[in-house]
Structure formats: structure tokens, C-alpha cells
Amino acid sequence: MGIVEAAAHDSVIEHEERELIESVIEFGDTMVREIMVPRHDVVFLDDDMTVTAALDKAVVEGFSRLPVFRKDDDDVDDVVGIVYVKDLVIAERSGKGTNILRDLVRTVEVVPETKLVADLMRGMQAKKFHMVIVADEYGTVTGLATLEDCLEELVGEIVDEHDEEDDSLRLLPNGDLLVDGSMSIGRLNDEISTNIPETEYDTIGGFIFGMLGRVPAVGDSVEHQGWKFSTEELDGRRVQKVRVSTITE
Numbered sequence: 001m002g003i004v005e006a007a008a009h010d011s012v013i014e015h016e017e018r019e020l021i022e023s024v025i026e027f028g029d030t031m032v033r034e035i036m037v038p039r040h041d042v043v044f045l046d047d048d049m050t051v052t053a054a055l056d057k058a059v060v061e062g063f064s065r066l067p068v069f070r071k072d073d074d075d076v077d078d079v080v081g082i083v084y085v086k087d088l089v090i091a092e093r094s095g096k097g098t099n100i101l102r103d104l105v106r107t108v109e110v111v112p113e114t115k116l117v118a119d120l121m122r123g124m125q126a127k128k129f130h131m132v133i134v135a136d137e138y139g140t141v142t143g144l145a146t147l148e149d150c151l152e153e154l155v156g157e158i159v160d161e162h163d164e165e166d167d168s169l170r171l172l173p174n175g176d177l178l179v180d181g182s183m184s185i186g187r188l189n190d191e192i193s194t195n196i197p198e199t200e201y202d203t204i205g206g207f208i209f210g211m212l213g214r215v216p217a218v219g220d221s222v223e224h225q226g227w228k229f230s231t232e233e234l235d236g237r238r239v240q241k242v243r244v245s246t247i248t249e
Contacts, residue, residue, distance in 0.1 A: 032120055033113035035150065036134045036143035044069050045101060047080055052097035055088040064184070064202050065131055067144060068105050079133050079141060081105035086186065086198045110135050113142050121150040128200070148206065172243075178232065181205030181239030192244070194227050204229065205239030223247060 043061045045054050045068045058066055064085050070078045080102070087104045091097070109132045111120060124130065130147045169191060170178045179188065183204050185196045201207040208229055209215070211222040215237045221230040226247050233241035 030117045031113065032111060032115045032117055032132075032134055032145050033142065035117055035152070036113065036145040037149070038143045039141055042067065042144050044079075045083060047100070047102040047105060049101045050097060051088055051091045051099050051101060051104065054083065054101045055085070055092055055097075058085045058088060064186070064198070067108065067131075067133060068101065079108065079110070082108045082131055084199060089186075108133055111145075112137070117150050120145065121147065124150070130200070148202070151209070177244040179204060179242050179244060181208075181242055183242075188244070192227075194244070195225050204242050208239055208242065 043057075043063065043066055045057065045066050047068050047070050049057075054066075065082050066085075067082050068080050070080050083101060083104050083106065087106075091099060091104060109123075109127075109129060111132045111134060113134050113136055120132065124132075124147045132145050133141060134143045134145055136142050169180075169183065169188075172178055177192070181204055185198045185201050185203065185207060188194050188204060189196060189198065196207055201210055205216075208220070208222055208231060211224075212220060216231045216234070216239055218231055218234055221228055223229070228243075228245045228247050230243040230245070231239055231241075232243045233239075
């Protein structure tokens with residue numbers, strides 16, 4: 001770390017740049033157990049719940065996807081997969097609220113808690129999944145980890161599924177919208193039909209981060225299906241405000 005410290009001391013790099021460089025260096029040795037959500041904080045669904053009951057619980061807890069375990073075994077270690085809230089909403093709206101949850105369960109990866117975060121993140125990006133179940137050497141579930149947990153280890157706190165969401169939306173005089181970076185993708189899609197994939201991103205801030213592939217700066221923007229999303233305000237590396245506008249030809 002001597003070179004980084006020397007560069008910071010000589011004002012060659014800024015303090016935040018130094019922190020990011022140090023995080024990248026330390027990132028390589030970090031194990032999943034160091035960044036996972038511990039088991040006692042994980043919210044599980046029973047696979048014999050109805051769609052309506054599962055949706056009610058998901059809404060109360062505020063998550064976009066939840067792990068599911070087999071109820072008849074009475075054993076939380078028998079995780080059968082995960083369920084997406086968007087799938088629950090679609091089923092509910094289709095009149096299938098009394099159907100059993102297990103019909104909507106998707107497969108989930110189980111990884112050892114000693115797996116390196118860098119390796120996990122590469123796997124998540126390659127296979128396009130955002131959540132894994134973490135187990136110890138005996139196969140006992142010890143927690144779960146998400147792609148955003150990995151990113152936070154690298155770049156500091158960003159808004160994720162475990163943060164309290166403030167989903168304000170304000171119409172500006174010129175017709176643009178100013179929204180919180182913590183607004184859920186589902187909420188924005190419902191409000192103005194932006195059609196952002198809800199299985200890939202949870203928040204507008206996370207969407208911009210993912211599209212750019214780096215920490216956003218004020219003024220950075222991304223485009224999607226006729227919409228432009230511009231970073232208006234940051235709190236450290238966290239996207240606070242986003243301007244949403246239509247792209248004019």
C-alpha cells in the first residue's frame with residue numbers, strides 16, 4: 001500500500017480515489033462470508049404458501065426476490081430456490097393468488113462461504129444471476145449474498161434490497177422527472193413505462209451503475225428505449241437523484 005499512500009500524500013490522487021484503489025486491492029482476498037447477509041437476518045418464504053400470502057410478506061419486507069425453503073421438512077437448510085416479486089405480482093393479477101408458491105420458484109446457486117467475492121462476482125455477471133445461498137463445509141445454510149453486496153464491498157454503500165426505500169418522484173417545469181436513486185425499477189416502470197428489466201436491477205441508481213460499469217459521476221447519463229437517465233446528485237458514491245427525460249430526435 002506504500003505506493004498508494006505516497007501518491008495520496010503528494011496529491012497525485014484524491015482521497016476517494018485512494019480509497020477505491022485500496023478497496024480493489026483488498027477485494028481479491030475477501031471471502032463471501034465477510035459480505036453475506038447472515039442467516040438470522042435472511043427472510044425466507046415457505047414453498048407451500050399461497051401466491052397472495054408470499055406477495056404480502058414480500059411487500060412488508062421490501063425485497064424484490066426472496067429465498068424459498070421446503071416447508072414439509074421443517075428445515076431452513078433445504079432451500080429449494082428463490083422467487084421474484086414480479087412473478088408473484090403477475091400471478092396475482094392473473095387470478096392465481098390461491099396457487100401454491102412452489103410453482104413460481106426459480107433455481108438458485110449455492111456457494112461455499114469460503115468462495116472469493118471476486119470469483120462470485122465474475123460468476124454472477126457471466127451467468128446473469130443476482131443472488132446466491134451461502135453454506136458452510138457441512139452444507140448448513142449460513143446466509144445469502146447478492147451482486148450488490150459484492151459491489152458494496154468494492155465501491156462502498158449503494159442502495160440495495162436491504163435499505164429503506166424513499167421512492168419520491170417529482171415533475172419538473174420542463175416536463176422531466178426527478179426521482180430518487182433508491183426508487184425501485186418496478187415503481188418507475190409502473191409510473192412511466194420505462195421497461196427496464198426488473199430481473200437485472202432493483203433500483204434506478206443500480207441500473208445506472210450497471211449500465212455504466214463504474215461508479216457514476218454527476219452528469220453521467222444512460223439511455224434505454226427512448227428514455228435518458230442522468231445522474232443529478234451523488235452522496236459519496238451513492239446515486240441520490242436522477243433526471244428522467246425523453247430522447248428527442
